[in-house]
Amino acid sequence: MTGTLLAIQGLTKAYPGVLANDAVSFDIGTGEVHALLGENGAGKSTLVKMIYGLVKPDAGRMVMQGAPYAPNAPRAARAAGVAMVFQHFSLFEALTVAENIALGMENPPAMRDLATRIRTVSQTYGLPLDPARVVGDLSAGERQRVEIIRCLLQSPRLLIMDEPTSVLTPQEVAILFETLRKLRSEGVSILYISHKLEEIRALCDTATILRGGRKVATCTPAEKTARDLAEMMVGAVLKVPERHAAPSGDPLLKVTGLSVASPAQFGTALRDISFAVRPGEVLGIGGVAGNGQDELLLALSGELLSRRGMVTVAGQDVSREGPVARRAAGLLCAPEERLGHAAAPDMSLTENAALTAAARMGMLRQGFINWVAARGYAEKVIAAFDVRTPGPQVAARALSGGNLQKFVIGREVLQAPRVLVVNQPTWGVDAAAAAAIRQALLDLAAGGAAVVVISQDLDELMEIADRFGALNGGRLSALRPTAGLSVDEIGLMMGGAHGMEVAHVG
Amino acid sequence: MIRLEKRRMPSQVWTWAAPVVAVLATMVAGGAVFAALGKDPLVAIRTIFWDPLFSEFAFYYRPQLMIKGAPLVLIAIGLSLGFRAGIWNIGAEGQYIMGALAGAGVALAAYPLEAAWLFPAMVIAGALGGWAWAMIPGLLKVTLGTNEILVSLMLVYVAEKILAAMALGLMKNPDGFGFPGSRNLQQYPSATSWIDQAAGLHWGVAAAFIAVIAAYVLLSRHVLGFQIRLAGQAPRAARFAGVNTARLVLFCLGTSGALAGMAGLFEVAGPSGVVSIDFNAGYGFTAIIVAFLGRLHPLGILLAGGLMALTYVGGDMAQANLQLPKAAIQLFQGMMLFFLLAVDVFTNFRLRINLRGAA
Structure with missing residues (x-):
C-alpha cells in the first residue's frame, strides 16, 4: 500500500424524500481491498454510482491521485481507470463470451486478437473461461468471470465489485479471492461491496461501514468479529431466531423422482429430484442461482405440472393439479420474484391479498369476491408482518422490495399452510425484517407445518434449516442434517467450482 | 432536456383525463385537416359535435345516436374483456357479420310464421353465430398457439365473402x-328488433345497457373479472394464482364473439333490415377505438360509444352540408385512437423538463 488512490470527500446525494448519502468521506489506498459494508438502503449503491459516473453528487468531491475526479458518465470513469462488475450481469445469452466482451469495449480489437487476449488474461488471473462458448450455457460463476475479464482488459486502477459472491459456490469464491489478491499485489485497488461479513474479514484490508446514508466507521475488518461488524451495520443488537420444532410424523410433502423440463429457454430442467418433509421440519435447499431453483418452485406451486405420483401433499397426489387445487390441499408457495410473479405490480395490496388467499380465507361466495374480507385480510398481513405502507389500497409496485417481500410471505404464512415452499424469502430485505421472516417460518414449522426454504444465502439456511441439500444442474444432492455441516462439504454439494477443467490459477 | 420518468403508481387523474385530452387534440388536428380541405374548421367541428345534439334538427339526429351507439357499445364491451386480459380479438367485424347471418337465417327460414319465440331464437342464433366464429381463433390459439390477432382479422374477410354469397344466393329475397x-x-x-323506431329504440340498445352493467359487475366483483384483469396486468402472477389461461382465452373470445354476433343480429333485424352485400358498416373495427377510448371500463365505453356515434352522425351531416369527403371523417375517428395512445403515456410516466441540460 503506497498512498491514496481515490479520496472521497463529503459526498452527498439526496433523492426526493431520502438522503441517500450524507457527507461520506473515506480514502481508498493504492493496492488495497476496501470493503463497503451496509444494509440494503444504507447508501452503498448510490455511493458507487457516483464513483462510476452514473449519478452526479449534490455536494462533495473526489480526488484521484491528487487530481480532481468528477466523472459525468461511466465512459469517463472507465477512461480514468475505474471499472465495475455489477451484481446483475449485462450479458447477451445468445452470444459468445468474446462477442459479449467486444460489445462492452470502446474500440474492440479483431475477434481473433480479442480471443487471445481473453485467454491470456484468464490464465494470468486464474479465471478459467473459454472465449468461444455461448453465454447462455455458462453458470453464474462463469458469467461473472466474463464481466471481470471485460474489466481487466481495460487495465483498471480501481475495480468495483458489487456483491460478487452472491452467485458463487464456496470453491468459486476461493478462486475469485485468489484473483483479487493477485490484482492487489499488482497495485490495483478494489472496492468490494458486500454484506457477507466473514468474506470481508478474510479478504479486505479496510472496511467502511455505511448506515442510513452516513459513514459509521472505517476499520480493519480482521480486527473485528463478524458480530461487531453486523452490529455496526444495523446499529442495534441482533436477535438470533429461536427454533423449537422437533420434526415428527409422516411426511407432509413428498417429492418422488421429479423430472420436468424448464419453460425458459436457458432454464434448467429438473432431474429425478426426491425428498420428503415432515411436520415441524424446515428443509433448506441451497445452490448457485440458475441450477433449477425457479423450476423447483414452479413444479411445487403447480405452475409446472409433473407426472402422476411425483408430488404428494399429505398422501394426496397433486402432480397433475394446478395452483388452485394445490392451495386447497394445503401446499402454499412464495416465489422469488415479488413484482410480476408473487404479486401483480399495478394492483392494490387488497387485490394482491385475494390473489392467493381468496379461496382459503373465505373471500369467495359463488364466484363473487368479498372485497371487504380481502381488505381485512390484507390489513391483517400488513399489521402482523409490519409492512410499511399507507394502507391496503396502495399498488404493490409502490412498496419497497423488502416491504413487499414481507407482505408476500405474510400472505402465505397467515393462511396456515400445511406445506410452505419459499424461494429467496429474505432477498433484498433488511436484517431486522429478515430476522422476522425467518422467525415466522420457524414458528410455522413449530406449529406442525412442513417448510421448504430455497435460498442462495447459506448462512440463512444454516440458521433455520434442519436438513440441507443443494441443487446443481437440476439435480438435488443427498440431504444432510445441517448440524455439523462444514463449508467445504456444502461447497462440494453445490457442485464445487464450475469449469475448472479449462484453466488453472496461474 | 426533456425526459419521461416512470410514476410509482399510475396517475388516476391522467387515466380519465387522457380520453378528454385526446378528443380535444383530435378536434384541433382534425380542424387543421378540414381547413386544409378548404372548409371552415370551426363550422366543421360544430357540425360534427354540436349540431346532432342541439341544432334545430336535433330531434331527427338524437335517435340516430342511439342506433349508431348501441352496436358500438355492445361490441366494445365484449372486446374490452379480452383486451384487459391481453387477448386481442380484432375480428369483431367478422363475428358481427356471422351473427347477423345466423340470426337472419332463422328468421328467413321461419318466414312468414308469426310467433313470440321467433325473436328470442334469432338472438340466440346470432350470439351463437358470433361465438362460433370467434371460437376459431380461440381454439387455434389454445391448441396450436396461433396468434389470435391475425386469425381473427383474416376471418373478417372470410365472413365478408360468406355475406356476399348469402346476399346474392341462399338468402336472396x-x-x-x-x-x-x-x-x-x-x-x-315477429322478427324485427325495433321497439320504437321513431325514438331510435331497438333491442340492441337495451342489450348494450345490460352488457354495460353485467361487465361492470363481472370486472369489479366476480373472480372471473379479477382473473381477466390479473392475466392482462401480470401474466406470471396470473399463472401463479391459478388462472387457467386456455379457459380464459376461450371465455374472452367467446364472449366478445357472442356480443358482436348479437349486435349484428339487432342491426340486421332493425336499422338495416336487409342482409345485403355491404350491410356491415365497420362497427366491429370502430368498436376497438371505442373500447380504448373508454379506458376498457364499462362506463367509459358507454360514454365513448356515444361520442363515437356523434362523429358518425355529425360526420354524415358534415358530408351532406359541407361536402366533406367520407375519408376525412374516418381519418378523424382514427386520429382519436392515435391521440389517445399518445396521451396515455402520461398515465404511467411523468414529463420532466430539465432546462439546465443533461445531468
Whole structure:
C-alpha cells in the first residue's frame, strides 16, 4: 500500500424524500481491498454510482491521485481507470463470451486478437473461461468471470465489485479471492461491496461501514468479529431466531423422482429430484442461482405440472393439479420474484391479498369476491408482518422490495399452510425484517407445518434449516442434517467450482 | 432536456383525463385537416359535435345516436374483456357479420310464421353465430398457439365473402325481382328488433345497457373479472394464482364473439333490415377505438360509444352540408385512437423538463 488512490470527500446525494448519502468521506489506498459494508438502503449503491459516473453528487468531491475526479458518465470513469462488475450481469445469452466482451469495449480489437487476449488474461488471473462458448450455457460463476475479464482488459486502477459472491459456490469464491489478491499485489485497488461479513474479514484490508446514508466507521475488518461488524451495520443488537420444532410424523410433502423440463429457454430442467418433509421440519435447499431453483418452485406451486405420483401433499397426489387445487390441499408457495410473479405490480395490496388467499380465507361466495374480507385480510398481513405502507389500497409496485417481500410471505404464512415452499424469502430485505421472516417460518414449522426454504444465502439456511441439500444442474444432492455441516462439504454439494477443467490459477 | 420518468403508481387523474385530452387534440388536428380541405374548421367541428345534439334538427339526429351507439357499445364491451386480459380479438367485424347471418337465417327460414319465440331464437342464433366464429381463433390459439390477432382479422374477410354469397344466393329475397339482398326484416313483425323506431329504440340498445352493467359487475366483483384483469396486468402472477389461461382465452373470445354476433343480429333485424352485400358498416373495427377510448371500463365505453356515434352522425351531416369527403371523417375517428395512445403515456410516466441540460 503506497498512498491514496481515490479520496472521497463529503459526498452527498439526496433523492426526493431520502438522503441517500450524507457527507461520506473515506480514502481508498493504492493496492488495497476496501470493503463497503451496509444494509440494503444504507447508501452503498448510490455511493458507487457516483464513483462510476452514473449519478452526479449534490455536494462533495473526489480526488484521484491528487487530481480532481468528477466523472459525468461511466465512459469517463472507465477512461480514468475505474471499472465495475455489477451484481446483475449485462450479458447477451445468445452470444459468445468474446462477442459479449467486444460489445462492452470502446474500440474492440479483431475477434481473433480479442480471443487471445481473453485467454491470456484468464490464465494470468486464474479465471478459467473459454472465449468461444455461448453465454447462455455458462453458470453464474462463469458469467461473472466474463464481466471481470471485460474489466481487466481495460487495465483498471480501481475495480468495483458489487456483491460478487452472491452467485458463487464456496470453491468459486476461493478462486475469485485468489484473483483479487493477485490484482492487489499488482497495485490495483478494489472496492468490494458486500454484506457477507466473514468474506470481508478474510479478504479486505479496510472496511467502511455505511448506515442510513452516513459513514459509521472505517476499520480493519480482521480486527473485528463478524458480530461487531453486523452490529455496526444495523446499529442495534441482533436477535438470533429461536427454533423449537422437533420434526415428527409422516411426511407432509413428498417429492418422488421429479423430472420436468424448464419453460425458459436457458432454464434448467429438473432431474429425478426426491425428498420428503415432515411436520415441524424446515428443509433448506441451497445452490448457485440458475441450477433449477425457479423450476423447483414452479413444479411445487403447480405452475409446472409433473407426472402422476411425483408430488404428494399429505398422501394426496397433486402432480397433475394446478395452483388452485394445490392451495386447497394445503401446499402454499412464495416465489422469488415479488413484482410480476408473487404479486401483480399495478394492483392494490387488497387485490394482491385475494390473489392467493381468496379461496382459503373465505373471500369467495359463488364466484363473487368479498372485497371487504380481502381488505381485512390484507390489513391483517400488513399489521402482523409490519409492512410499511399507507394502507391496503396502495399498488404493490409502490412498496419497497423488502416491504413487499414481507407482505408476500405474510400472505402465505397467515393462511396456515400445511406445506410452505419459499424461494429467496429474505432477498433484498433488511436484517431486522429478515430476522422476522425467518422467525415466522420457524414458528410455522413449530406449529406442525412442513417448510421448504430455497435460498442462495447459506448462512440463512444454516440458521433455520434442519436438513440441507443443494441443487446443481437440476439435480438435488443427498440431504444432510445441517448440524455439523462444514463449508467445504456444502461447497462440494453445490457442485464445487464450475469449469475448472479449462484453466488453472496461474 | 426533456425526459419521461416512470410514476410509482399510475396517475388516476391522467387515466380519465387522457380520453378528454385526446378528443380535444383530435378536434384541433382534425380542424387543421378540414381547413386544409378548404372548409371552415370551426363550422366543421360544430357540425360534427354540436349540431346532432342541439341544432334545430336535433330531434331527427338524437335517435340516430342511439342506433349508431348501441352496436358500438355492445361490441366494445365484449372486446374490452379480452383486451384487459391481453387477448386481442380484432375480428369483431367478422363475428358481427356471422351473427347477423345466423340470426337472419332463422328468421328467413321461419318466414312468414308469426310467433313470440321467433325473436328470442334469432338472438340466440346470432350470439351463437358470433361465438362460433370467434371460437376459431380461440381454439387455434389454445391448441396450436396461433396468434389470435391475425386469425381473427383474416376471418373478417372470410365472413365478408360468406355475406356476399348469402346476399346474392341462399338468402336472396325470392320476391325481390332479382335484386341482391334478403327480405326486409323490418317488415316482418315477429322478427324485427325495433321497439320504437321513431325514438331510435331497438333491442340492441337495451342489450348494450345490460352488457354495460353485467361487465361492470363481472370486472369489479366476480373472480372471473379479477382473473381477466390479473392475466392482462401480470401474466406470471396470473399463472401463479391459478388462472387457467386456455379457459380464459376461450371465455374472452367467446364472449366478445357472442356480443358482436348479437349486435349484428339487432342491426340486421332493425336499422338495416336487409342482409345485403355491404350491410356491415365497420362497427366491429370502430368498436376497438371505442373500447380504448373508454379506458376498457364499462362506463367509459358507454360514454365513448356515444361520442363515437356523434362523429358518425355529425360526420354524415358534415358530408351532406359541407361536402366533406367520407375519408376525412374516418381519418378523424382514427386520429382519436392515435391521440389517445399518445396521451396515455402520461398515465404511467411523468414529463420532466430539465432546462439546465443533461445531468
